[in-house]
Amino acid sequence: MKRHAGPLNPNIWARTLTLLLLFAAAQAKLPAQTFKTVVSFNGGNGNLPIAPLVQGANGSLYGTTETGGDSGGGNVFQLSPQGAISYSLCPATDCVGLDPIAGLIQATNGALYGAAVAGGSNAGSYGTVFKMSPNGDFTLLHSFDWTDGGSPAALTEAAGGSLYGVTQAGGAFGGGGTVFRITPSGNFTTLHSFCSQSTCPDGAGPAGIVQGADGNFYGTTEQGGNVNCGNPYGCGTVFRITPEGDLTTIYTFCLQSGCPDGSAPLAGLIQASGGDLYGTTGFGGSVSSGGTIFKITTAGTLTTLYAFCSQSQCSDGAKPEAGLLHATDGNFYGTTYSGGLGYGTVFRITPSGVLSTLHSFCQDLHGCAEGENPSAALIEGTNGVLYGTTTSGGNENAAGTVFSLSVGLLPFIETQTTSGKVGASVNILGNNLTGTSSVSFNGTPAVFTVPASSVITTTVPAGATTGKIEVVTPSGALSSNASFTVLP
Secondary structure, X not given: OOOOOOOOOHHHHHHHHHHHHHHHHHHHOOOOOEEEEEEEOOEOOEEOOOOOXXXXXXXXXXXXXXXXXXXXXXXXXXXXXXXXXXXXXXXXOOOOXXXXXXXXXXXXXXXXXXXXXXXXXXXXXXXXXXXXXXXXXXXXXXXXXXXXXXXXXXXXXXXXXXXXXXXXXXXXXXXXXXXXXXXXXXXXXXXXXXXXXXXXXXXXXXXXXXXOOOOOEEEEEEEOOOOOOOOOOOOOEEEEEOOOOOEEEEEEOOOOOOOOOOEOOOOOOEEOOOOOEEEEEOEOOOOOOOOEEEEEOOOOOEEEEEEOOOOHHHOOOEOOOOOOEEOOXXXXXXXXXXXXXXXXXXXXXXXXXXXXXXXXXXXXXXXXXXXXXXXXXXXXXXXXXXXXXXXXXXXOOOEOEEEEEEOOOOOOEEEOXXXXXXXXXXXXXXXXXXXXXXXXXXXXXXXXXXXXXXXXXXXXXXXXXXXXXXXXXXXXXXXXXXXXXXXX
């Protein structure tokens, strides 16, 4: 992408120098970091990687591109030490969808599941839910027909193995979107259609959902709610929905002039270990409408932790389109789509709201080979490294990148489900697990096998209680990044 056709304008150069000095000063206060561009997309292997990555049980990272690939409708890619592989969702036959913006999740049964906003077997091409084996074999599970939703945006696996997700359009009431449940075999149920009343007080355009420790699901809508906020479609909501589909709006954004609490949450929520939910808004806030980071209780009490664009020239970032990562050090990590040096940032924020800019795109002002404009949530690999994507930039055709950022986080283990009853099967992901000598659930020993260096299979032992899982490997002890809840 061409940045400058001629000599730099003096005003542009002054702004650039100011941003560089501000960023350098902030970096001097942070621990040593290593930023790497892992993959640059070129269109043929994909374009616009706008969804979060996921770490598979085989140790590979998986992701999706919205467009590009063989069909032009996006693909799934796999990153491993052996290299990168792309899988087409829509080959000459057996197309399972187009434009998979929702990314992938790996379920406890070992399969990967994803959603595509277009394609499918129904007229109108309203999107699909599909299953994929780790080596790239696809199965179409559901084609949306608008009445049951359209343009699916996110999936999550619930306790018990069913998948829950949202669509940003379609439904029974004119297109406000839906919440749905689908079993791993494809049994589909619409749980809620948004915008059942005039002005959509229950919200419209849901971004994602997460299952809370109480068993209910929590999510956000980009629109709906308060239509007197300056946006005739509303400024968004936070909702709670039971597994059976009973929905309650627990917060409506921008009830105050100027939207100091934020506006238009563009991503879903996460729940931290203390039980509170955390998220971002793409706009609003107390300064410059650069978006916010917020905390909200399950009862609906919201606290704005940070408002972006509070520093000169938005050097702290602006427009956080992605959700947050709650990392093993107890802090939250995320990205902004713009701001920083102009093309987005990676940031860390403490639970009390102290924000540090860790990386600013693009430091090479004549090409952005490292990528630009990140819009997906970060993940923390079990090696302690952060991974993310940018929607554009890179070495080839400005088609986006995958990047890594090391900030001193330590290796850990991760379970593919965070809850289960005694006797339930549990997969534990990690690195260099061969030779593991013990596995324990909050101190209670468990029987286990190590089928690969990246995964341990075990079952919840009798007598186990809620708490961290620990494994002892030849290199030392590793703890889980989150407590495992033993269900009654």
